Amino acid sequence: MSNSPLFGILLSLIAFEIGVALHKKWRYSLVNPLLIANVLIIGFLCVTGTSYDTYKVGGDYISFFLGPVTVVLAVPLYKQLQNLLKYWFSILMGIFVGSLTSIFCVIGCSKILGLSNTLMLSILPKSITIPMGSVVSEQIGGIPSVTIIAITVTGITGAVTAPIVCRFFRIKNPVAQGVATGTASHALGTSRALEMGETQGAMSSLSIGIAGVFTAIVAPIILNVIA
Numbered sequence: 001m002s003n004s005p006l007f008g009i010l011l012s013l014i015a016f017e018i019g020v021a022l023h024k025k026w027r028y029s030l031v032n033p034l035l036i037a038n039v040l041i042i043g044f045l046c047v048t049g050t051s052y053d054t055y056k057v058g059g060d061y062i063s064f065f066l067g068p069v070t071v072v073l074a075v076p077l078y079k080q081l082q083n084l085l086k087y088w089f090s091i092l093m094g095i096f097v098g099s100l101t102s103i104f105c106v107i108g109c110s111k112i113l114g115l116s117n118t119l120m121l122s123i124l125p126k127s128i129t130i131p132m133g134s135v136v137s138e139q140i141g142g143i144p145s146v147t148i149i150a151i152t153v154t155g156i157t158g159a160v161t162a163p164i165v166c167r168f169f170r171i172k173n174p175v176a177q178g179v180a181t182g183t184a185s186h187a188l189g190t191s192r193a194l195e196m197g198e199t200q201g202a203m204s205s206l207s208i209g210i211a212g213v214f215t216a217i218v219a220p221i222i223l224n225v226i227a
Helices: 005-025 033-048 052-064 066-072 074-079 081-086 088-113 117-123 130-140 144-168 174-196 198-226
Strands: none
Touching: 005 033, 005 052, 033 052, 033 144, 052 066, 066 074, 074 081, 074 198, 081 088, 081 198, 088 117, 088 174, 088 198, 117 130, 117 144, 130 144, 130 198, 144 174, 174 198
């Protein structure tokens, strides 16, 4: 059965359902279903000696639906069309500034830590969705597989810390909360934003697409300038 796609699919669903059950029991940010699912899956593969390639046979089927699920996020966005039209300039500026901050933070930290140029380019698209990030990484000379890891870690971190960061910095406006979460941590962060509220989820889903396009256009230009 481990060689069947059903193995990866069932393992992912069971791990996530355990995460959801624990999250319902203990409503803490750190008890995040996505984080728990990742820990359980990695632990299971290590304990049983199952290779990642074996799990990936079924895991890829779930990854395939990431694109369609992202499109479905347009539904809450449509419901919040009034807020979008009212705050359109602030929303766009927030996304642009957030995307630029992400790019320059990666470049700055890479220089300080002495990372190779290839690794820096691989981490650069960390705050956009996997389908867009892997393409951008390949175009600018990064390693898509490393990019996917960076995007996943960024998304889980955003999903876990988004409410904490908003409380710490006293960000109470739901539009601002959604834009910040979506711009910083793409679809995984948006899943947490939807739990925070419909407005947060809608603004976060909007930020995913705009931040992805902006990063794809601006990142190569910035790299050419600093090269």
